[in-house]
Amino acid sequence: MAEALPLFPLTARVTVLRGVGPVYAEAFAEAGITTLRDLLWSLPHRYVDRGSLQKIGELDGRSGADREIVTVLGTIQDLRQSTTRVQRMNLTEALLTDGTGTLRLIWFNQPHVGRLLRAGDRLLAFGPLAFGRHGAELRGPAFELMGRGGDEENLWVRRYLPLYRKLGPVMGRVRQRLTQEALARAAQPEEWLPAELARNVPGNLDALRLLHQPPDDSDPDALDAHATPAHQRLASEELFAFALGVTLRRAGRLARRGQTVPTSPELRERLQDYLPFRLTGAQRQAFREIVADLTSGRVMHRLLQGDVGSGKTLVAFLAMAMVAETGGQAALLVPTEVLARQHAATVRRLLKEDAGRMELLLGPMKAAEKRLALARIASGEAGYVIGTHALFQESVEFSRLQLVVVDEQHRFGVRQREAIKQKGLDPHWLVMSATPIPRSLALALFGDLEQSVLDELPPGRQPITTRLLAPGDAERGWELVERELRAGHQAFVVSPAIDPQDEAKVPLRDIQAMEALLRAQFPDVELAVVHGRLKADAMAERMEGFVSGRTRILLATTVIEVGVDVPNATVMVVDHAERFGLSQLHQLRGRVGRGQAHSHFVMLSGSETDRLKVLVSTQDGFRIAQKDLELRGPGEFFGTRQAGLPQFQAADLVRDRQLLARCREAADRAVQRGLSEQQLAWLKQEQARLKLAEIS
Ligand code: ADP
Ligand code: MG
Numbered sequence: 001m002a003e004a005l006p007l008f009p010l011t012a013r014v015t016v017l018r019g020v021g022p023v024y025a026e027a028f029a030e031a032g033i034t035t036l037r038d039l040l041w042s043l044p045h046r047y048v049d050r051g052s053l054q055k056i057g058e059l060d061g062r063s064g065a066d067r068e069i070v071t072v073l074g075t076i077q078d079l080r081q082s083t084t085r086v087q088r089m090n091l092t093e094a095l096l097t098d099g100t101g102t103l104r105l106i107w108f109n110q111p112h113v114g115r116l117l118r119a120g121d122r123l124l125a126f127g128p129l130a131f132g133r134h135g136a137e138l139r140g141p142a143f144e145l146m147g148r149g150g151d152e153e154n155l156w157v158r159r160y161l162p163l164y165r166k167l168g169p170v171m172g173r174v175r176q177r178l179t180q181e182a183l184a185r186a187a188q189p190e191e192w193l194p195a196e197l198a199r200n201v202p203g204n205l206d207a208l209r210l211l212h213q214p215p216d217d218s219d220p221d222a223l224d225a226h227a228t229p230a231h232q233r234l235a236s237e238e239l240f241a242f243a244l245g246v247t248l249r250r251a252g253r254l255a256r257r258g259q260t261v262p263t264s265p266e267l268r269e270r271l272q273d274y275l276p277f278r279l280t281g282a283q284r285q286a287f288r289e290i291v292a293d294l295t296s297g298r299v300m301h302r303l304l305q306g307d308v309g310s311g312k313t314l315v316a317f318l319a320m321a322m323v324a325e326t327g328g329q330a331a332l333l334v335p336t337e338v339l340a341r342q343h344a345a346t347v348r349r350l351l352k353e354d355a356g357r358m359e360l361l362l363g364p365m366k367a368a369e370k371r372l373a374l375a376r377i378a379s380g381e382a383g384y385v386i387g388t389h390a391l392f393q394e395s396v397e398f399s400r401l402q403l404v405v406v407d408e409q410h411r412f413g414v415r416q417r418e419a420i421k422q423k424g425l426d427p428h429w430l431v432m433s434a435t436p437i438p439r440s441l442a443l444a445l446f447g448d449l450e451q452s453v454l455d456e457l458p459p460g461r462q463p464i465t466t467r468l469l470a471p472g473d474a475e476r477g478w479e480l481v482e483r484e485l486r487a488g489h490q491a492f493v494v495s496p497a498i499d500p501q502d503e504a505k506v507p508l509r510d511i512q513a514m515e516a517l518l519r520a521q522f523p524d525v526e527l528a529v530v531h532g533r534l535k536a537d538a539m540a541e542r543m544e545g546f547v548s549g550r551t552r553i554l555l556a557t558t559v560i561e562v563g564v565d566v567p568n569a570t571v572m573v574v575d576h577a578e579r580f581g582l583s584q585l586h587q588l589r590g591r592v593g594r595g596q597a598h599s600h601f602v603m604l605s606g607s608e609t610d611r612l613k614v615l616v617s618t619q620d621g622f623r624i625a626q627k628d629l630e631l632r633g634p635g636e637f638f639g640t641r642q643a644g645l646p647q648f649q650a651a652d653l654v655r656d657r658q659l660l661a662r663c664r665e666a667a668d669r670a671v672q673r674g675l676s677e678q679q680l681a682w683l684k685q686e687q688a689r690l691k692l693a694e695i696s
Contacts, residue, residue: 007187009036010204011035013025013036014178017185019174019178019181028167030168039178041650043649044164047163050160054070056097058100059072059129069127073122074096074097075121076094076095076096080092081114090114124146125141127139159214183209188205190678192678194240197666200229210228211230226652226655235652235659236663237682242447244670247447258296258299261402262295271325274317280454280457282306283315286454294323300428301450302429302430305432305433305436305442308435324357324384327400330383330402330405333407337536338540339407340362340387347384351384357383358385377396397423403429404428406431435583438657440629440653464599465598465599465601470604470606478521480571485553489570490551490569491571494557495556495576496579525553526552526553532557546566549568571601572592572599573604574602574603575604576605578606578608581628583637586619588601634653
């Protein structure tokens, strides 16, 4: 036995490890690794099973085994860089030997590989086996540099070799060594998970050992799938810490005194007068929940979820009216000016002769106009305030802001929500989501919000016929458009926004090409084009043209995705549908089928047809969202990093959704019981790294 060295707590800095000087420490810090805990939680990105190593001498005999993935370990005997005669490509060639034979490794146009490697290096290489003029070879294999000059003891002491990604100057091999050392030097922390989560999973340090030094009897598939009890242990720790944070924050909010909005039978009658139609049962229920919050004396934080077209706006309006009609102010925050104008028009229509109580605040407004709006907001005269992020500017003062409704919430950054808090206000919050969000994700993103769900569409909606057409059948789509236009309806055509840097394999038709096509196809039809680079007033004018019915075809990028409401539009054609997420397509589809007439949704695509067929088979936004989440993962689901999703190292919001639900329950119980010392200590350290979706 080696002499016993002192053990460090997991909170110790990585610099306590031998060999971590300022250079490595900085590289680690850049990757978010500052403590032993951080280092140990950075799991191997893959494992090599020694059993899967192949002898080079045995590769050549394998006829017909072309493209098989092989893993070999050997020494570089010879290394050469050259330029090919044809096409003048940079070529790096290495001859690898393991004593049983030699294998050629080649890389095209990757000169850095040649600079990195040297003759004599020990190299672990994996890639598909190919056969060239000189026999077996690996073309462009992935590789790990194992070390120079025999620094390889300990390497294959076990069956599984963990591989780590290079972090700046810290090579994978170095990380491996430092991780082993950290495991040897870290003290087992006291258990902080509640019994119901700690049952059936290894302890903290044991779990880390199982993942960094997998014992020979580990299940390789489970390791790769992150499905071992050890993974579950680490995921539970992250999710429980996260759940505790959410639960505590919610408890903190519920302990605050909120502004009480008075209600009365007269008010109810007044609100009734504003309603153009009977509320659906789901709308009524959601409004009841909101009324209960607003009159409770606590601060409301509520998420209003519902499928596209379920009538969220009307519910939001009622909440605003309840505040505005009793002397308070309600603000409606929307992501774009198009939407702000549209909501303003809706509210104006609902308010009828009281429309003067509403104020619209946009970024680009004439100075005099803006001054007037600001004055009416500051005096409290404006009970209904609608605007874009301009509402957050310092110059905006409210007299009695009681409610903020946020439309299409995920487009707003945390910073903007903070700005309202900075004004020293503590309003009620109602957050509406643009697309349905699967439960697990809603829990993670909005865990401290109460939820109301509109699970019912207003009556009289016609189902939308959805078709998926190969590009060669596009004519059928245009015929449909033609027919709808002739019947007096309007049409949307959507083109993907194309980044010029974007090198797609299939040449994409951009919005200019689509415009040319449409002008040729429908020469006498009034057409307008809108996209993100358009100036605000040009955009407003063109949208207005379509809303009023003057413009018959609106060709757009996804700027129309959010909330545009034109009931006379009955057909939408989406070009290159494969470029869109399922939820996004569903949201686009929701732009038609808003009136009484039968509507059509056509996707043009030559690829990913299985994925796109989900939209043909269902109109249920929650099911589509779940599918989308499974296929693309949470980050992509929102198409943005600023969605405020917590960044987990071990947990995965899709795979671990049930675990998250269990952690939520456990956190509720733990908070009721009161947290232990260890729990508070862990929580403090974990919270710093888990960015929470913050609106409180
Ligand atoms: P979303 O939930 O997608 O924001 P909207 O609020 O835009 O949906 O509502 C979609 C359409 O349904 C709008 O044209 C709206 O006027 C209409 N609508 C809302 N509630 C009802 C209802 N209870 N009965 C009939 N139509 C309704
Ligand atoms: Mg809406």
